[in-house]
Amino acid sequence: MLYFRHTIGNRFLTFLSNLFTDLNLTDMETCYKMFRGPLLKSIPIRSNDFAMEPEITAKIAKRECRVFEVPISYLGRTYREGKKIGWRDGFKALRAIMTYWLLDDIYAEDEYGSHILHNLERARRFNRWMGEAIQPYVGERVLEIGAGIGNVTEWLVPRDLYVASDVNPHYLGYLRNMSLGRPYMKVEHIDVEDPACFTPWRGKFDTVVCLNVLEHVRDPNLSLENMAGSLEPNGRLLLYVPQHQRLYSSLDEVLGHRCRYSRQELTDEVSRAGFTVESISDFNRFGVLGWWWNGIKRKRRNFGRVQMKVFNAMIPLLRNVDRFLPWSGLGLLLVARRR
Numbered sequence: 001m002l003y004f005r006h007t008i009g010n011r012f013l014t015f016l017s018n019l020f021t022d023l024n025l026t027d028m029e030t031c032y033k034m035f036r037g038p039l040l041k042s043i044p045i046r047s048n049d050f051a052m053e054p055e056i057t058a059k060i061a062k063r064e065c066r067v068f069e070v071p072i073s074y075l076g077r078t079y080r081e082g083k084k085i086g087w088r089d090g091f092k093a094l095r096a097i098m099t100y101w102l103l104d105d106i107y108a109e110d111e112y113g114s115h116i117l118h119n120l121e122r123a124r125r126f127n128r129w130m131g132e133a134i135q136p137y138v139g140e141r142v143l144e145i146g147a148g149i150g151n152v153t154e155w156l157v158p159r160d161l162y163v164a165s166d167v168n169p170h171y172l173g174y175l176r177n178m179s180l181g182r183p184y185m186k187v188e189h190i191d192v193e194d195p196a197c198f199t200p201w202r203g204k205f206d207t208v209v210c211l212n213v214l215e216h217v218r219d220p221n222l223s224l225e226n227m228a229g230s231l232e233p234n235g236r237l238l239l240y241v242p243q244h245q246r247l248y249s250s251l252d253e254v255l256g257h258r259c260r261y262s263r264q265e266l267t268d269e270v271s272r273a274g275f276t277v278e279s280i281s282d283f284n285r286f287g288v289l290g291w292w293w294n295g296i297k298r299k300r301r302n303f304g305r306v307q308m309k310v311f312n313a314m315i316p317l318l319r320n321v322d323r324f325l326p327w328s329g330l331g332l333l334l335v336a337r338r339r
Helices: 004-021 037-041 052-062 087-102 114-121 124-137 169-179 195-201 220-230 250-255 263-272 287-297 305-324
Strands: 141-145 161-166 185-189 205-211 231-242 275-283 331-338
Touching: 004 052, 004 087, 037 169, 052 087, 124 205, 124 231, 124 305, 124 331, 141 220, 161 169, 169 185, 195 220, 205 220, 220 231, 220 263, 231 263, 231 275, 250 287, 263 275, 263 331, 287 305
Parallel strands: 141 161, 141 205, 161 185, 205 231
Antiparallel strands: 231 331, 275 331
């Protein structure tokens, strides 16, 4: 039995949830939600009461999951028969809607560092800055190594062929959703250190994009050789890596960084793999301050969400003054051609 006052409350909470998640659900508070097992296990659930409904709804919206509603049969209970929900639960739901709109607590900790990578990758203005920096060098047949959830990808498409790859199964799910309606876009599991993953793609691309990946791998020489093999002669490699080993910190540890590069180290590795370096430039000088404060000074293992939102908001200013700052960047952006 669904009481009239419950109907009004349900519609109000569903309206608010849809407003903050940009979904279009008929009933957010339905107790029937079905998930693929790996997806559900990857989402941290903090609530143990009726607030779980708006919490999980907010998190799947931020994860950009595909959501489908199907009709169900419902036979409600009366309070005498055991119905539990009351007006206090409505306020818990309101609090959950606001809390998980503000917080990006959408990844459980895993071996890929998804929770911290997501905080970094949700800085949309920073990703746009990165995408626009490399866009002039991107051809029409592109392989992206370590595409993550596609936040730089969206600034590089459409192309004649765009293969977005990663090893994180959660990110591959994101990318497959992103590829819907984009017939030129393929999503592949590609381990940059596994030559077998590159066998079907030998000489297929005119551009390989590899951002924030090389510092993770155990064998960078093999990885660069694999990427070179997927390029046609004279094809371009666009590479971004973190810079300054003296900035290596707790943040690098949790992200699984093998090292932070110097210009000479990066140039030597790329040259040994059969590339000719066209240019190498500093990127994100202002970010050095935040990395030093969080990783070296405070020894944090994640970035504060408020910090990331403030940093993202400042990007239009920072990208215009970045080249005038009197120190080198947090990262290096390299453009090279396969010999």
